[in-house]
Amino acid sequence: MTPDRPGDAADNERMLREMLQQLFGDRADEVLAQMRAQGFDPAALAGAGMPDPAMVQQALAQVQRMLATPGEGPVNTDVAHDLARQVAVAEGDPSLTGGQVREATEALTVAELWLDAATGLPPSGGPKHAWSRSEWVEATLPAWNALVAPVAASMADALATVLADQMPGGMDLSIEMPGMPAGALGPLGVGGGLGGGLGGLDPAQLLRRLGSAVFGMQVGHAAGTLSREVFGATDVGVPLLPGPGTVLVPTNVAAFAEGLDAPAEEVRLFLALREAAHARLFAHVPWVRAHLLGLVEQYARGITIDLDALEQQVRDVDPSDPDALRRALAGGGVFGVQPTEEQKATLLRLETALALVEGWVDEVTAQAALPHLPHAVALREMLRRRRAAGGPAEDTFASLVGLELRPRRSRDAAALFARVALAGGAEGRDAVWDHPDLLPGPIDLDDPAGYLARREAQSTAHPDVDAALAQIFAADDDAPGDEPAGGDAGGGDAAEPGDGEPGDGPDAGPSTPGRQG
Structure with a gap:
């Protein structure tokens, strides 16, 4: 390739000055002077074929915004x-x-x-x-x-x-442009004035x-x-x-x-x-x-x-x-x-x-x-x-x-809620949300018709567990040597009248599976 003629170099620099004026306004000459002081060749840079100034400005702004903003998490x-x-x-x-x-x-x-x-x-x-x-x-x-x-x-x-x-x-991630000294822009364009806070x-x-x-x-x-x-x-x-x-x-x-x-x-x-x-x-x-x-x-x-x-x-x-x-x-x-x-x-x-x-x-x-x-x-x-x-x-x-x-x-879920509402009204249907433990599972979506029967079986089994636990605590209270160790402070409360009755156990309340029957 033959070197640029003197007229071409002057035209290239004029094109560069016009682009810089669009980017920097009245500071274009100041920017040109800084480029020369740092070893840039404005004529060579312009001769490489300058893109549209607006596109350059938009691209640089996008890169700066995406890479110069640290953010506070994995999503920018x-x-x-x-x-x-x-x-x-x-x-x-x-x-x-x-x-x-x-x-x-x-x-x-x-x-x-x-x-x-x-x-x-x-x-x-x-x-x-x-x-x-x-x-x-x-x-x-x-x-x-x-x-x-x-x-x-x-x-x-x-x-x-x-x-x-x-x-x-060992690859250098620097961005190089014609007419610029090697490494002038730094890694991924983070040196000089382009990358700002990425140094x-x-x-x-x-x-x-x-x-x-x-x-x-x-x-x-x-x-x-x-x-x-x-x-x-x-x-x-x-x-x-x-x-x-x-x-x-x-x-x-x-x-x-x-x-x-x-x-x-x-x-x-x-x-x-x-x-x-x-x-x-x-x-x-x-x-x-x-x-x-x-x-x-x-x-x-x-x-x-x-x-x-x-x-x-x-x-x-x-x-x-x-x-x-x-x-x-x-x-x-x-x-x-x-x-x-x-x-x-x-x-x-x-x-x-x-x-x-x-x-x-x-x-x-x-x-x-x-x-x-x-x-x-x-x-x-x-x-x-x-x-x-x-x-x-x-x-x-x-x-x-x-x-x-x-x-x-x-x-399937809508069909299940419709069946529950048919059996227990709107109140029974809405009661399904009383506690996460009450949520129907995949088996209930497979068989909505059997959901209430399974819930009823769970509710009848639950009081039996409460009664068994009450009997265990009562037996512990009657065991020799337990009274001096703490008397009523131990499990004796479980033997009070009414304990072990359905609905009085520790799970009574919103989480009781049989609430909506």
Whole structure:
């Protein structure tokens, strides 16, 4: 290649100055002087073919934001937030009108009145919201970040290991550009003025930070996509709000109602019933929230990362391109394909719990809607099929945490709650939630008709155990040598009149299996 002619060098430097003026304004000449003082050749740099200044500025800003923000966990929440907002508005997210807000809040109010006749659980007591897609993202993203954090920590470490192994020994991670002295930008562009606060990080730290950014992109993309599909804050069956409250997303509700035979008002009221029923359950059965989220966390923490599969997926990916990494990881297949027995048991408990939540909401909503909505049966079936099929955002979260937040057996759970209500009324049906020990299990979903008989058998066996324990304690009291050792301070209380009678034992109260008969 022939060297640049003097005229070409002047033109190249002029092009560079124009680009720097767009980036730095009046400080362009100052930047040029600093470049020359540090050994840069502006003409050679410009002659290499300068990209569009706006693209350069955007790319540098993205790299700086993703790598220079330390974050406080395995998910870069800033990246997740920014991308989720971008995806949420990609198909339009107009501000809600006063009429939309009024219609949504009125529907939630009416739903509470109808539910009062269908369940003994009172209203959640929280505020009634009408949110845009962006507002939904802002309110629920912290819950999604926490949901995927356990597996994100393992993924970040695994990704750092795989990417480091792909690099030749002693490889310098510096970014080089024509006309710049070797190493001027430092590791991954962290020297001089480009990387800002990244100086001093070793490659392992940078790769973990890159993994955190990639997971933030995954979470943001999934949450943003989900914001275009959900009707409220409880669609996935896991509580996403920090406290009580009900939500409708009018834009999504209206889009769903288009083309249906049912009037838009009926659709809105039916969806409001489902949202309010979920909110009542999460607000007034406080252990349900901890139970569900605890199972998700327990399952996620036990996930193993298939390093061979991960290496295969990122083998041809440029480590400096976080979006390419995100697309590679979105394919799934990097989680351990052979779950442990403990994992299988946790997954079964989680799927059962999600099905029970969905089944109870499905049954209660139907009971509340039937007297008021002519299309209640059709809307119920449509929502059942939609919930069972899931969508692209739920598939993305399946690749993120290795499980699907879909209740596969919600129909069986709804049938079980219907049978319990037929035998014991709404009070008996709702009493199933009195304690985690009362929750039906997989065998009950297999045979809903036999659930009450099994519960009755448990309740008749339980007092016998209490009586046997009372007799044991009484025998201990009568044993020689026990009186001087403490008298009434020992087990003597168990021999008081009435002990051992059904319902007086230590498990009397909400956890007594026979309560709902």
